[in-house]
Amino acid sequence: MAKTDLTVVIPVHTVEGDTVKWLEKAIDSVKQQKVKPDTLLIVTADDKEVIDTVKKIKLGSLDKITTVVANDTGKTDFCSQVNFAVTKVETEYFSVLELDDEFSNIWVNNFVDYKTHYSDVSLFLPIVVDTDVSGRYVNTTNEAVWALQFSDEMGILDNGSLLDYPNFSFTGGIMKKSAYEEIGGFKTSIKLTFIYEFLLRTTYNDLRVMTIPKYGLKHTNMRPGSLFYGYKNGETPVSKDEAKFWMDTAKKEYFFTEDREITFEEKATA
Amino acid sequence: MGEKEQKIRENIEKLDGKNFGIYFFTMDTKGNATASVSYIYEVAKTLTDNGYKAHILHEKSEYTSVESWLGEEYAQLPHVSIEAGELSVGPADFIVIPELFGHVVEQISNLGCKKIILCQAYDYMFEFLEPGKRWSDYGVTDCIAVSEQVGQVVTQNFKAVNVQVVPVSIPEYFNKSDEPKKPIVAVHTREQRDAAKIIKSFYLQFPQYKWITFRDMRGLGRKEFAKTLRESCCSIWVDDIAGFGTFPVESMKCGTPVLGKVPNMIPEWLNEENGIWTYEGHRLPEFAATYIESWLEDAIPNELLEAMAPIDSKYTKADQDSKLLEVFEGYIGNRKKDLETHIENLNNEGE
Numbered sequence: 235m236a237k238t239d240l241t242v243v244i245p246v247h248t249v250e251g252d253t254v255k256w257l258e259k260a261i262d263s264v265k266q267q268k269v270k271p272d273t274l275l276i277v278t279a280d281d282k283e284v285i286d287t288v289k290k291i292k293l294g295s296l297d298k299i300t301t302v303v304a305n306d307t308g309k310t311d312f313c314s315q316v317n318f319a320v321t322k323v324e325t326e327y328f329s330v331l332e333l334d335d336e337f338s339n340i341w342v343n344n345f346v347d348y349k350t351h352y353s354d355v356s357l358f359l360p361i362v363v364d365t366d367v368s369g370r371y372v373n374t375t376n377e378a379v380w381a382l383q384f385s386d387e388m389g390i391l392d393n394g395s396l397l398d399y400p401n402f403s404f405t406g407g408i409m410k411k412s413a414y415e416e417i418g419g420f421k422t423s424i425k426l427t428f429i430y431e432f433l434l435r436t437t438y439n440d441l442r443v444m445t446i447p448k449y450g451l452k453h454t455n456m457r458p459g460s461l462f463y464g465y466k467n468g469e470t471p472v473s474k475d476e477a478k479f480w481m482d483t484a485k486k487e488y489f490f491t492e493d494r495e496i497t498f499e500e501k502a503t504a
Numbered sequence: 505m506g507e508k509e510q511k512i513r514e515n516i517e518k519l520d521g522k523n524f525g526i527y528f529f530t531m532d533t534k535g536n537a538t539a540s541v542s543y544i545y546e547v548a549k550t551l552t553d554n555g556y557k558a559h560i561l562h563e564k565s566e567y568t569s570v571e572s573w574l575g576e577e578y579a580q581l582p583h584v585s586i587e588a589g590e591l592s593v594g595p596a597d598f599i600v601i602p603e604l605f606g607h608v609v610e611q612i613s614n615l616g617c618k619k620i621i622l623c624q625a626y627d628y629m630f631e632f633l634e635p636g637k638r639w640s641d642y643g644v645t646d647c648i649a650v651s652e653q654v655g656q657v658v659t660q661n662f663k664a665v666n667v668q669v670v671p672v673s674i675p676e677y678f679n680k681s682d683e684p685k686k687p688i689v690a691v692h693t694r695e696q697r698d699a700a701k702i703i704k705s706f707y708l709q710f711p712q713y714k715w716i717t718f719r720d721m722r723g724l725g726r727k728e729f730a731k732t733l734r735e736s737c738c739s740i741w742v743d744d745i746a747g748f749g750t751f752p753v754e755s756m757k758c759g760t761p762v763l764g765k766v767p768n769m770i771p772e773w774l775n776e777e778n779g780i781w782t783y784e785g786h787r788l789p790e791f792a793a794t795y796i797e798s799w800l801e802d803a804i805p806n807e808l809l810e811a812m813a814p815i816d817s818k819y820t821k822a823d824q825d826s827k828l829l830e831v832f833e834g835y836i837g838n839r840k841k842d843l844e845t846h847i848e849n850l851n852n853e854g855e
Contacts, residue, residue, distance in 0.1 A: 344802070351683055361800065373712075380717065382717045449801055
């Protein structure tokens with residue numbers, strides 16, 4: 235079987251609650267692919283507990299998949315971990331699978347089919363089925379580009395549409411490593427809207443982004459311990475003002491490839 | 505040899521030398537793609553390509569060209585207008601009239617040419633016929649039908665009419681592609697309001713699929729029509745009075761599964777496996793949602809796609825052409841016999 239030229243990256247930042255259970259499910263979804271990716275790259279934070287936990291995961295017989303466990307000794311937030319992982323990727327394409335997400339078993343073979351016909355696309359997004367922690371359907375994401383007159387070209391996400399409708403997800407997407415590096419990767423200084431800023435930057439730089447019209451990923455919304463759960467329910471939840479600040483920041487920063495130091499300061503109330 | 509015999513012999517010579525006209529009465533589509541008219545142009549072109557003098561005959565002087573939806577090669581066939589007085593026919597000529605235009609048959613009953621009915625939509629056969637009247641009352645004894653089933657309906661009602669079947673042909677540009685299909689549903693209904701009903705009901709019942717695009721195929725040029733059909737993930741068809749059912753065949757040839765309401769006359773090509781068929785038209789939105797869910801999961805049964813495959817080799821241009829030429833050679837032979845009989849009768853009268 236032809237190589238997919240694809241590395242699946244799973245970043246593991248912290249270990250909380252049911253991390254092992256979630257991670258095993260994510261890995262299992264990679265194993266169940268009808269067409270297997272070349273490499274599974276698990277990136278762990280430089281943390282003994284995280285490393286020990288990943289070591290305990292039953293990787294099983296990941297036939298036809300080369301497994302690499304890389305230890306990120308630098309900044310270990312999600313964006314930094316992905317940026318670090320991409321430096322380790324040796325295939326033309328990579329995909330980031332969050333540990334609480336699962337690929338559908340048709341995702342990689344659809345990617346192989348679509349990249350044959352749409353070789354000019356730099357980022358393929360799946361239709362994401364969002365569920366709650368119990369697995370119940372909540373909604374879908376990324377499909378809007380197929381709606382009539384949503385964007386200039388059916389199925390292709392463009393900058394103008396994204397400015398009007400920011401609700402797109404990167405997770406599970408399959409991107410050319412060279413394109414990711416060309417536009418500078420994730421910006422670690424941006425909180426909350428880093429994916430939105432990244433997609434704006436991608437489309438602003440004329441890189442083609444396409445949603446493959448197939449269910450490619452199941453995403454668990456608001457898993458306790460997840461990044462966005464923390465934004466809403468953590469010790470210092472993101473306020474409305476801060477959310478607006480990061481949204482505005484994304485719309486200002488996407489013109490620049492360089493990651494600039496940005497901090498939010500809550501205005502003092504009278 | 506008398507003058508009458510001389511004229512008849514001249515007509516026989518015209519038949520032998522293909523020096524006569526075949527006039528296909530055609531409605532003005534006003535630039536909208538119409539499968540029934542496409543069929544007429546197709547057969548007229550085949551006859552032209554084989555040395556016959558085929559013409560498109562239309563009622564009014566003003567007639568919208570088919571170039572925009574059917575192509576230049578068809579638009580360039582000779583056109584003749586009745587209103588402009590351009591129609592001049594004799595015993596060697598043929599006029600082919602679609603079943604819908606019964607009144608035209610009546611109007612031209614005095615013309616000395618051979619008249620043939622073309623029956624595509626059996627449902628329109630009686631549209632302009634007075635009760636108790638039959639085609640033979642206007643000198644029509646031959647009919648071309650697009651399928652055996654349509655031919656049987658003609659025979660049941662017009663027992664004296666000789667029916668020949670010239671099958672529909674689907675152009676080769678209705679073909680499959682290995683390009684991935686898109687979340688587009690191609691809708692083709694005889695009545696435009698049926699298409700609107702299906703689409704509105706679908707969006708109301710299944711708002712999670714509000715991003716799915718429905719494409720009403722009305723008004724598309726033939727090649728654009730084929731392209732849209734090819735890239736659609738499925739098609740929906742409603743035509744209760746279909747005589748043949750061209751659209752689903754075109755859809756299957758494009759590798760696009762059909763969700764359809766079974767018409768009153770079940771088409772010869774339709775079987776339980778080669779589409780998703782229902783007698784309950786109101787359930788089509790529900791079937792479409794189920795189909796789309798499966799398509800998004802790559803779970804369309806292979807059995808469906810396999811059952812569609814045999815249609816690829818059917819309804820080809822070659823099949824239609826050979827049958828068409830055979831039928832017209834028969835008509836010409838019979839016409840010659842008629843004229844020769846006429847000469848014999850004249851001679852017998854002379855004796």
